[in-house]
Structures are given as C-alpha cells and as structure tokens.
Amino acid sequence: MRKRKAAAAIASLALFVAACTGGGATGSPAPSVPGELGDTEGALNLVAWAGYVEEDWVAPFEADTGCQVNATLGNTSDEMVTLMKTGNYDGVSASGDASNRLIAGGDVAAVNLDLIPNYANVFEGLKNKPHNTVNGVAYGVPHGRGANLLMWRTDIVDPAPDSWSVVFDPDSMYKGKVTAYDAPIYIADAAVYLMATKPELNITNPYELDDAQFTAAVDLLKQQRTIIGKYWSLYTDEIAAFTSGDSVVGTTWQVIKNVLDGESVPVEVTLPKEGATGWSDTWMISSKAKNPNCMYAWMNYIISPAANAAATVYFGEAPVSQAGCDEAEKLSPGHCETFHATDEDYFSKVYFWATPQKECGDSRGAVCKDFAEWNAAWTEIKG
Amino acid sequence: MTTASATPPGGAGLVRRTASALYRRPRLQLGLLLTAPIGWLVVAYLGSLAILLVNSFWRVDAFTGAILLEPGLHNFERLLSGEVFRTITIRTLGIAAAVTVTDALIAFPIAYYMARVAGPRLRGWLVVAILMPLWSSYLVKVYAWRIILQDNGPLNGILRPLGLEGPDVTAGEIRLWIVFSYLWLPYMILPIFAGLERIPNSLIEASGDLGARSWQTFRRVVLPLAFPAVVAGSIFTFSLTMGDYIAPNQLSSVQFIGNVVQSNVGIAGDLPFAAAFATVPVVVMVLYLIVARRLGAFESL
Amino acid sequence: MTGSRVARLGLRTATIAGLAFIYVPLIIIVIYAFSESRALAWPIRGLSLRWWEQAFGDPDARAALITSFQAALGATGIALLLGSLASFAVQRYRFFGRETISFVVILPIALPGIVTGMALNSSFRTFGIDLSLFTIIVGHATFCVVIVYNNVIARLRRTARSIEEASMDLGADTWQTFRYVTFPVIRTALLAGGLLAFALSFDEVIVTTFTTGGNQTLPIYILKLLSRDPSPTVNVIAVVVIVLSAIPVYVAQRLSSDAGATAGRA
Numbered sequence: 001m002r003k004r005k006a007a008a009a010i011a012s013l014a015l016f017v018a019a020c021t022g023g024g025a026t027g028s029p030a031p032s033v034p035g036e037l038g039d040t041e042g043a044l045n046l047v048a049w050a051g052y053v054e055e056d057w058v059a060p061f062e063a064d065t066g067c068q069v070n071a072t073l074g075n076t077s078d079e080m081v082t083l084m085k086t087g088n089y090d091g092v093s094a095s096g097d098a099s100n101r102l103i104a105g106g107d108v109a110a111v112n113l114d115l116i117p118n119y120a121n122v123f124e125g126l127k128n129k130p131h132n133t134v135n136g137v138a139y140g141v142p143h144g145r146g147a148n149l150l151m152w153r154t155d156i157v158d159p160a161p162d163s164w165s166v167v168f169d170p171d172s173m174y175k176g177k178v179t180a181y182d183a184p185i186y187i188a189d190a191a192v193y194l195m196a197t198k199p200e201l202n203i204t205n206p207y208e209l210d211d212a213q214f215t216a217a218v219d220l221l222k223q224q225r226t227i228i229g230k231y232w233s234l235y236t237d238e239i240a241a242f243t244s245g246d247s248v249v250g251t252t253w254q255v256i257k258n259v260l261d262g263e264s265v266p267v268e269v270t271l272p273k274e275g276a277t278g279w280s281d282t283w284m285i286s287s288k289a290k291n292p293n294c295m296y297a298w299m300n301y302i303i304s305p306a307a308n309a310a311a312t313v314y315f316g317e318a319p320v321s322q323a324g325c326d327e328a329e330k331l332s333p334g335h336c337e338t339f340h341a342t343d344e345d346y347f348s349k350v351y352f353w354a355t356p357q358k359e360c361g362d363s364r365g366a367v368c369k370d371f372a373e374w375n376a377a378w379t380e381i382k383g
Numbered sequence: 384m385t386t387a388s389a390t391p392p393g394g395a396g397l398v399r400r401t402a403s404a405l406y407r408r409p410r411l412q413l414g415l416l417l418t419a420p421i422g423w424l425v426v427a428y429l430g431s432l433a434i435l436l437v438n439s440f441w442r443v444d445a446f447t448g449a450i451l452l453e454p455g456l457h458n459f460e461r462l463l464s465g466e467v468f469r470t471i472t473i474r475t476l477g478i479a480a481a482v483t484v485t486d487a488l489i490a491f492p493i494a495y496y497m498a499r500v501a502g503p504r505l506r507g508w509l510v511v512a513i514l515m516p517l518w519s520s521y522l523v524k525v526y527a528w529r530i531i532l533q534d535n536g537p538l539n540g541i542l543r544p545l546g547l548e549g550p551d552v553t554a555g556e557i558r559l560w561i562v563f564s565y566l567w568l569p570y571m572i573l574p575i576f577a578g579l580e581r582i583p584n585s586l587i588e589a590s591g592d593l594g595a596r597s598w599q600t601f602r603r604v605v606l607p608l609a610f611p612a613v614v615a616g617s618i619f620t621f622s623l624t625m626g627d628y629i630a631p632n633q634l635s636s637v638q639f640i641g642n643v644v645q646s647n648v649g650i651a652g653d654l655p656f657a658a659a660f661a662t663v664p665v666v667v668m669v670l671y672l673i674v675a676r677r678l679g680a681f682e683s684l
Numbered sequence: 685m686t687g688s689r690v691a692r693l694g695l696r697t698a699t700i701a702g703l704a705f706i707y708v709p710l711i712i713i714v715i716y717a718f719s720e721s722r723a724l725a726w727p728i729r730g731l732s733l734r735w736w737e738q739a740f741g742d743p744d745a746r747a748a749l750i751t752s753f754q755a756a757l758g759a760t761g762i763a764l765l766l767g768s769l770a771s772f773a774v775q776r777y778r779f780f781g782r783e784t785i786s787f788v789v790i791l792p793i794a795l796p797g798i799v800t801g802m803a804l805n806s807s808f809r810t811f812g813i814d815l816s817l818f819t820i821i822v823g824h825a826t827f828c829v830v831i832v833y834n835n836v837i838a839r840l841r842r843t844a845r846s847i848e849e850a851s852m853d854l855g856a857d858t859w860q861t862f863r864y865v866t867f868p869v870i871r872t873a874l875l876a877g878g879l880l881a882f883a884l885s886f887d888e889v890i891v892t893t894f895t896t897g898g899n900q901t902l903p904i905y906i907l908k909l910l911s912r913d914p915s916p917t918v919n920v921i922a923v924v925v926i927v928l929s930a931i932p933v934y935v936a937q938r939l940s941s942d943a944g945a946t947a948g949r950a
Contacts, residue, residue: 050912073912088898176553229552230636234911237633245534246552263722372443375653379646380467382638398859406858409777416773419766424788428826431803432795434810489705492698500695509699511930511937516706517883518929519713522906523922526914527709530716536726537712568706597688618794626796629889641798648802661799668794672787681786682841684834 033112037293044294046071047083047092049281049315050235051255052143057310061301067294075233076183077353078375084108087288091295093143095279096131097185097207097353101371103134108284110137116300121321125344131354132282140282141299144308146317146339147278147350148181148189149269151252153242164193164272166249168224175227179241179250182231184371184378185353188277189251190217190224192351196274206277207354208361214369214377221381231382242267254316278350312339318347432665439659450654458659468643472663475640478556479624482563483617489564490571490616491609497572498579510576513569521566525630528562532634555635562634563624570623571616578612578683579605611679618675618684625664640664710926717919739920748905749921755817755892755901756885759824763881764874766825767832775840786837792827800827801894808895815897823895824888828881835877839870879936883929 044067046053053071062068072089074080077098084092084107094102102108113119119141126142133139152161157174167178168190180186191206194216201213209217229247232238238256241247243265257269283302285295301307303320309327312319318341319325325336340346360368369377406412440454462468497509516524531538538549550557582605590600628641640663647657675681720730739745774785792800804823808815847869851861889903896904902925906918 075911176551228636236911236914240914244536372653379638379643380465382636383467383470403857413773413777413779416769419769421785423766423826424829427807427822428792428803429788431807432799434806435799435803438806489702492695493702496695496699500692507937511934512703514933514937515926515930516710518887518933519710519926520903520906520922521887522889522903522910523713523918524709526910526918527713530726531709531712533726540726565705565709568702597691622794622796626798628798641796644798658802661796661802664796665799672790672794676787681790682838
C-alpha cells in the first residue's frame with residue numbers, strides 16, 4: 001500500500017512539473033538581425049492570407065531563387081498568430097491585429113531594410129506605421145493595403161446599398177441572409193458604424209474603445225446577430241454562401257468579389273459612406289525561420305513592381321509603390337485609381353486592423369479594452 | 384492445475400520453455416500482458432488528460448499569448464458567471480440527447496430487421512451496406528449536407544413546390560440535429576444489431592409458449608435484453624455530437640462547446656480557458672460512461 | 685422469429701427508408717464527382733471527368749492517401765496488439781483495477797476528439813517529441829484500442845477455457861495451444877475489430893489536426909482543399925476511397941459471419 005501511494009505521489013509530481021514546463025513558450029529573445037545575406041536555402045514556408053501567394057507570381061520567384069514556396073492559409077489574424085507561434089514557418093503576411101502581438105511575443109524578428117533594395121520605392125504612407133515599426137525598429141515590408149467592403153447580390157438586394165445600415169438594421173429586409181466576418185476584430189466595424197450614427201460616443205479610433213464605447217459596439221453586434229444567417233471566416237465559405245444564396249449582403253474582401261465574378265454570380269461591392277475597417281499587411285520574418293535567406297528574397301520580391309502589381313491586382317488592393325502602380329495599370333487599367341493607391345487622404349479614413357490594447361494612446365489613459373476582452377466579447381456576441 | 388511437463392518430440396525450444404515458464408507463473412503472465420496497454424493508456428493518455436486539467440488553472444498574457452504559471456480559478460469563474468457558456472453547454476447537450484434518441488428510434492427497426500427477420504445472405508449484405516458509409520469521409524458528408532440544405536439545394540428543390548421550406552442557415556439547431564443523426568446512425572445500428580443477434584431463439588419461443596403475444600414478447604423479453612446495446616450505441620452518438628465543432632462551423636452559426644474550445648486553443652491562443660471549458664464534456668462523458676456501465680452497455684459494445 | 689406479416693412489412697419498409705436516408709447523400713457525393721462546374725451548386729449544370737484528371741494528377745492527394753494508409757496500418761497494428769493483450773488480461777484473470785480497465789480503455793473514444801487531441805499535443809510538446817507520422821499513429825492507436833478490445837473480449841467470453849485445457853491435456857504446450865486453438869477462435873474478432881479500427885483511423889480528422897506535424901493524412905488534405913479551393917476534386921477522392929473499401933469490408937464480413945453464425949443463435 002505504501003509503495004502504491006509513493007508511486008502515485010511521484011507520478012503526480014512528475015505531471016505537475018510537466019504541466020509547468022509545457023504549454024506555450026514565453027517570448028524568446030529576438031535573434032540578431034543579419035548583416036548580409038547568404039545563399040538561398042531551397043525552401044520557404046509561409047503563412048499567408050488567401051490570394052497572397054498564388055502561382056502567377058510565385059512561379060517566377062521559385063525559378064529565380066530556387067526557393068520552393070509552401071503556403072499555409074490563415075483564415076484570421078488569430079490563426080496566423082497561433083501558427084507562427086509553432087515556429088514551423090519562415091514568414092507571415094500579418095495584418096495590424098497580428099503584427100504587434102507577434103512582435104511583442106518575440107515570434108518575429110526585426111528586419112534589416114538595407115538588405116531589401118526595393119523597400120526604397122515604397123510609398124511613404126506605408127513606412128514607419130505603428131503596426132510594422134516599433135521603437136523605430138522595422139519588422140517587415142508591406143504587401144499592399146485595402147478596405148473591407150460591403151458586398152451584395154445585385155439580383156436580390158435592391159436598391160443598391162451605400163451604408164452599413166443594411167447589415168445592422170434589426171428590421172432588415174434581408175434578415176437571415178446577412179453575413180459578417182467571424183473574428184473579434186469585427187467589433188471595430190461596429191465601432192466605425194457608431195462613429196457615424198452615434199457621434200455622442202466620441203469614438204475616434206475603432207480599436208481604442210473604452211467601456212461605454214465597447215459596450216455600445218457589443219450591443220450593436222448582439223442586435224446584428226438576430227439578422228445574421230451565417231458568419232464567414234474561410235473566404236471560400238463566403239464564396240459558397242453568396243453563390244447558393246444563403247448570404248445576400250455583408251462584409252467582404254475584393255478578392256471574393258473577383259472570384260464570384262469569375263463564377264458569374266451577380267454581385268457588387270462598395271465602400272459605404274460611414275467608412276470601413278481595412279488592412280495593410282506586412283510580410284514579417286519568423287524569429288525561428290529555418291530559411292531566412294529565402295524569406296529576405298521573398299520580401300524583396302513581393303514588393304518589386306511586377307510581382308506587387310500581379311498580387312495586388314489579383315487580390316484587389318492598392319500596390320505599395322508608384323512603380324507597382326505603373327505595372328498594375330498594364331494588367332488592369334485604372335487599378336490604382338480604383339484602390340486609391342496614392343490617395344493618402346482616402347486611407348486616413350480607412351481604419352487598418354490594429355491590436356486593441358489597454359493603453360488607449362490618448363488622454364483617457366489605460367482604460368481601453370484589450371484583445372482578450374475583444375475575444376471574450378466575440379464569443380458572447382455569437383451566442 | 385497440472386501442467387504438461389513431458390517434452391514434446393523434437394526437443395524444447397526457447398519459445399516453448401518461456402511459454403511453459405509463464406504458464407506456471409500466472410501473475411507474471413498477467414503483468415506482461417498488461418504492461419503495454421496499461422503503460423500506454425494510463426501514462427500516455429490519462430497523464431495527458433491530467434496535464435490538460437492542470438493547464439486549466441493557468442492564465443494567458445493577453446497580448447503575447449504566453450502562458451503565465453499563476454494558478455487560480457479565474458477560468459472556471461468566467462465559465463460559471465458567463466451566461467453564454469451556460470447557453471452553449473445546454474444547447475450542445477440538448478442536441479446530443481436529441482440526436483441519440485432519434486438515432487435509437489431509427490436504428491432499432493433497421494437493426495431488428497437485420498438481426499431477426501432477414502435471411503442469412505441478406506443479413507450479410509445489409510451489414511456490408513451499413514458498414515460502407517463509415518468509409519466515406521466525414522468531412523465530405525458534412526459538405527454534402529451543406530449542399531443539400533443550402534438555399535438553392537436539392538432539399539428546397541423538393542420541398543418548395545410543395546409549399547414547404549427546408550431549415551435554412553438560421554435554423555442551425557435543426558440542421559445540426561438532422562446532420563448529426565445522419566452521421567452517427569451506423570454507430571447506433573451496429574451495436575443494436577449485435578445485441579439483438581445475441582438473443583437466443585429459445586427465449587423467444589419460451590415466451591410464446593408461456594402465452595405472450597408477439598408484442599408482449601417484444602416489450603418484455605427482447606427490449607430489455609437489447610437495451611444495453613442501445614445504451615452502448617448511445618455512447619457514440621452522444622459523445623461524437625457533443626465533441627464536434629466542424630459540423631456546427633460548416634452548417635450554421637451556432638456555437639458548440641467544441642467551437643469555443645477550438646477557437647480558444649487554435650486561434651485565440653488561450654489554452655488554459657479552452658482546457659477549462661473542455662472539462663465540461665469530459666465530466667459529462669465520464670458520468671455518462673459510469674451510468675452506461677451500470678446499465679450493462681460495456682458488454683454490448 | 686417470424687412475427688406477423690404486418691410487422692415484417694413495417695420493418696422492411698423501415699429498413700429500406702433507413703438505407704435510403706443513409707445512401708441519398710452519398711449518391712449526391714458521387715454525382716458531384718462528375719459535375720462540370722467548380723461551384724458546388726445545385727442543380728448540376730453539366731457532367732465532366734475533369735476533376736478525376738485533377739485528383740489523379742495531384743501528387744499531394746496521392747501522398748495524403750499513402751500517409752493515411754500508413755497511419756491506419758500502424759494504428760491498427762498497435763491496437764490489435766494492445767487490445768488483445770488487455771482483453772486476455774481482463775477476461776482471464778482477477779486483479780486489482782480489473783473493472784477500471786474497460787472504463788479507461790473506452791475513454792479515448794468516448795471523450796471529445798478535441799480533448800484527446802489537445803491532451804496528446806501538450807504531452808508531446810512537454811516531452812519534446814516532434815509531431816510526425818509517429819505521433820499521428822500514437823494518437824489514432826489510443827482510441828482504436830477499445831474497438832479491438834471489445835471485439836476480442838466478447839469473443840473470449842463466449843469461448844470456454846476448457847478447449848485450451850483439453851489442448852494441453854493432449855500434449856500441446858502453451859504456444860501451440862495459442863497457435864492452433866485460441867488464435868483461430870479469436871481470429872475473426874480480430875479481423876472485425878481491426879477493420880473497424882482501420883476505418884476509424886482512416887477517417888479521423890480532429891485528433892489528427894493536433895498530432896500532425898507537416899504530414900497530411902487524407903482527411904487533413906481534404907480539409908485544406910475545402911478551405912482553399914473547394915471543388916469536386918474532393919468528391920472524387922471520397923468516391924475512390926468508398927470504392928476501394930468495399931472489397932475488404934465485404935471480405936471481412938463474409939469471413940466473420942461464417943464463423944459467428946454458429947454462436948449465440950441457438
């Protein structure tokens with residue numbers, strides 16, 4: 001009996017130790033930034049948004065550098081953070097609501113911009129942004145920028161909407177066929193709508209919401225829940241939903257509209273009058289990258305004019321440089337104008353995805369809701 | 384117990400000597416038999432579960448996603464105080480129960496036909512027919528149902544001319560009830576079939592001899608004997624429904640326990656909270672298994 | 685049992701209805717494998733074999749199929765071994781913890797896949813074991829053991845110990861007894877259990893997502909395909925798997941029904 005008890009005690013102790021040492025890693029110190037590049041390694045593992053790593057512009061890269069590209073799709077920023085934490089990838093196209101978390105968690109390394117010649121041509125409006133530069137240290141190169149749009153089935157939704165009210169109105173005609181993006185960051189979209197409809201809340205930044213503002217946004221979304229048919233996080237799910245008619249109106253990415261056009265599904269998109277959330281994604285290199293030279297080669301390549309033009313025309317977002325715009329004109333005339341590539345004023349009204357933090361960044365102090373609270377609220381909203 | 388001690392013709396090889404030695408030492412034999420399975424299950428599996436449970440007492444740094452080793456009950460407090468978690472739990476268990484009852488009702492006549500009415504050749508074919516769908520991918524079946532139930536899908540194609548509507552995306556619970564009942568039906572049919580097959584003909588005849596009509600025999604002899612098999616099948620339908628998150632994600636916007644667990648462990652990186660919520664289905668299932676064992680289900684799996 | 689004609693008719697109808705319920709969605713899956721358009725819309729616009737070309741030409745699909753096969757084989761093998769060992773132990777001996785074994789053995793399959801997956805994943809990471817095909821096999825074997833265990837123990841319960849004793853009285857040692865007497869009795873139970881375990885492992889997705897490193901089993905591959913580029917290629921793969929599986933299922937069923945037909949009915 002005594003032997004058994006001792007064995008059990010030792011076992012529990014071992015388990016306890018195991019549980020303590022296991023689990024998530026605390027941020028590891030960032031590796032030293034390379035001074036110069038070596039030979040490419042032959043492989044490159046990326047975490048990317050759908051439509052960012054496509055054969056059309058990947059094939060020339062592979063042929064040129066010998067780096068065989070292996071892309072894993074992240075459906076939401078949160079997924080991308082989780083994937084990057086495994087250390088199995090070399091790089092990620094991170095939106096602002098992932099990039100700061102990755103930087104703080106030590107999952108991505110600072111970049112030596114001198115090793116990326118094409119960076120010099122990038123628009124000033126995309127450089128030194130809070131989501132890709134921390135304390136003056138750069139952590140990546142931009143892929144492009146764009147806004148979340150409102151999409152609707154032209155044969156079902158009439159008249160053509162110009163406001164987000166069509167997805168927030170509890171008595172909406174399209175009740176049960178409205179869709180929304182399935183991620184906590186969507187709370188910011190509700191905040192953007194409240195900026196226009198409830199100015200008394202004084203929301204200036206949809207990612208810096210104090211208690212009153214946050215509660216208002218969450219209540220709006222709980223109300224929206226009653227008219228939602230199905231949320232989407234896989235872009236292919238929204239494509240299927242609009243094709244089958246399960247969804248007829250809701251928030252979307254341009255690339256989804258492009259695919260639906262290809263399938264001859266009658267849809268149209270617009271940037272509603274209240275403004276919208278958006279994203280400017282940064283290619284970042286993992287702090288545990290096994291193929292760093294390939295990653296640097298990719299970062300330089302994806303912002304080169306031809307590749308950037310191909311990628312941003314395919315997805316439907318603004319290129320990162322004037323040369324990129326010129327190339328995009330050849331692929332799709334009017335592209336840069338449509339996506340306001342050089343219009344910094346326009347982008348000042350698009351609220352790029354950012355990581356909510358306790359520190360509001362203004363006179364209110366540290367009273368804003370942080371990411372954990374956004375996440376918890378989202379579960380509550382979906383019910 | 385006497386052992387055969389005469390050496391067989393051809394001399395005693397190492398295998399034979401080991402076998403004989405083991406035969407004389409039953410406890411050693413037992414120990415050897417059990418080491419591997421017990422070692423595996425207890426150490427690897429139960430140990431892992433225990434580690435997971437310990438994880439539910441930690442918390443996570445909201446910004447970096449790193450796990451902080453500060454023990455506390457905050458995850459459980461959050462679970463108990465949040466109304467949404469109660470809603471999700473009740474919904475999950477409710478649908479699991481509904482699916483189990485539905486499958487039992489559908490499976491029983493089929494299993495009965497297969498076990499006691501169909502001829503031996505037909506029975507063989509029927510068993511193959513029931514086993515085959517287990518080999519088609521669960522994912523593909525869920526996607527097939529998504530198409531069947533979609534707004535311009537075949538179900539509406541049949542129902543709309545009749546003036547009816549199939550369950551659309553907002554009727555998530557109904558959709559899931561239908562699809563889960565579909566998915567796990569073979570898991571319910573097989574144990575009931577095996578259980579009914581085991582009932583000796585002589586008992587039925589004896590019941591008839593004692594004057595019972597066929598319905599009475601069914602109610603008083605067959606049903607009680609088959610009940611443990613029904614419970615055995617219900618273990619699968621209940622647990623598979625309760626733990627699933629892929630189908631709810633695909634077919635609806637309702638959340639199951641599994642969805643919250645998955646979105647916290649896979650996506651939002653809050654493993655401790657996911658572990659805490661995961662203890663709910665674990666506790667439910669353990670209780671279910673205890674009851675099922677008492678009802679004799681373990682002999683009928 | 686004969687029963688009334690009405691009862692038998694009702695049962696036959698119920699069985700046909702049940703089989704229809706089971707097979708109509710599968711038929712739809714097959715139809716879509718031949719659909720011409722990419723979108724999984726209804727009604728089908730045209731028929732074509734293009735997805736078959738694509739599926740057979742896709743090296744990832746072949747690799748995933750092979751990985752699934754390897755994983756299922758490994759898991760089934762381990763499950764056969766551990767399941768039989770445990771069932772012999774429980775059936776033949778009395779010891780402390782005997783009752784709990786059947787309980788513990790069923791836990792991996794009764795608890796939600798996400799729990800088993802999370803638990804195994806954190807254990808592997810704690811002990812520094814890299815996720816690979818090995819960890820996939822370990823994960824699958826853990827819930828496959830119960831299938832074999834239950835089948836074998838049910839058969840052992842129906843087998844009288846006396847035939848083994850008789851065999852030894854006739855001069856066979858324990859190894860010969862096992863080979864010539866015990867094993868043939870449990871053989872079909874092992875076959876049925878192994879087949880079901882193989883099927884479960886082959887189609888498992890949730891535990892696998894937690895225990896796989898870069899390896900893609902077929903369900904993982906299908907999941908990736910559906911999230912990236914859903915097209916009838918997935919349906920083609922499903923149809924191929926169903927067709928391939930018909931043979932072993934039928935063979936196993938014939939073998940086990942021949943042996944099992946004598947048990948229990950009299």
